[in-house]
Each structure stands twice: as C-alpha cells, then as structure tokens.
Amino acid sequence: MAGKGRMRVSIDGDRDTVVMRLQGNLDGSSACEVEQALDRVVDKTTGRKLVFDLGGVRTYEYFGVAILAKTIRNQRNHFQEVLLKGLSAATENVFKHFGVYGAAATSA
DSSP states (O other): OOOTTOEEEEEEEOSSEEEEEEEEEEOHHHHHHHHHHHHHHHHHHTTSEEEEEEEEEEEEOHHHHHHHHHHHHHHGGGSSEEEEESOOHHHHHHHHHTTOOSSOTTOO
C-alpha cells in the first residue's frame, strides 16, 4: 500500500489509449512521481488518448493537485485527448480551478 508521499502508478494501454492509474495520497511529492512516470512514457504514447484514473487516490493536497494539473497542461499537446476519471465533484472543481477539466482535460 502506498504511504504518505508515495503514489502507486500503473500504466496500461493499447494502441489508442494509455491509462495511468493512481493509488495513494496525492501530495506534492507524489505528484512529482506521477510527472516523472509520464515523462518516461510520453515519447512512446504521443498521439494516443491519455486517461488519468484517479479513483484510487485517497486524499488530495493542494500542491499535489497543482503539480498534477501543471503536468497535464504541459503534456496535453502530446496526446490526442486527456481525460480524468474517478473524481468527486469537489475534486473536479479544484482541477477546474487549475484549468484542467475532468471529462475533457484538453478543453481549458
């Protein structure tokens, strides 16, 4: 199980879609881990749809959301579409504050 500051990131996909499943607590440190994981696969996944499955995230800290939102905004041009799923309405509103929308993170 992921502890504080640790995020379990699993990456699956097919030729059309890459799914990043996050489990744990999203704080500043763990958001940086997600950013590094995405950086490692971005060249192999360019042009596909990217789905962040946040259903396994137990807690969200402000800086974690801010860093993940920045990462999504910076990388979305590499992907056909970026989607967020598994968010509560309140958490989705926080991502919207940072210019990232749950159903279609590409529409800012």
